Amino acid sequence: MYDLTGFQRDLLYTIAGQDEPHGLAIKEELEEYYEKEIHHGRLYPNLDTLVDKGLVEKGELDQRTNYYTVTARGRRELEARREWEDSYVGELLADSE
Template sequence: MSESQSVAESPTVARELTAFQHNILMILADEARYGLAIKRELEDYYESEVNHGRLYPNLDDLVEMDLVEKSELDKRTNQYALTEAGYDAILEQLSWEFSRLLSEDGRRGDIEALLEAAN
């Protein structure tokens, strides 16, 4: 059996996420937020409007996948927080990305510089 067949037979949740959903998880990695705060951060990133019809169904999907926890802040506002499974999905995606980026020795310094700048 080839590697691609074994991967296809056992996909993890992280592999099924859209880039938009992954970006939501990354936003929540810092701290829990309410929906409109997530929307603003996504709009800053995409430099365009993110409509409610795109954001909230994706948040609901992430909650259903147990990657995000939804709680009530008040009668009108929900708060969203990253779960352990959501954190694991982020790490899995980053691990896959880094394994591709670090295939050449010269790129390791670029990644280390990014990590240093983030601190």
């Protein structure tokens, strides 16, 4: 996961948090988070990168719509990232509760 951009990591988290989202659903979630428009020219090449890296699988709902799911490798990468984050900020965040 270290070689992903921040946007690609956000895509992975967004996909993991939904049940087989399609591109438009992912786009809408990220637009809400970023508070700005996400262009198709940015979204789909980055989704393809996640597929190429084996972190996400792309399936077909119909001839125009694809859905995305996190692979087992993607879940392992997310878990490793969470552990790494917790090693730096876990205590800090736990203390603030």
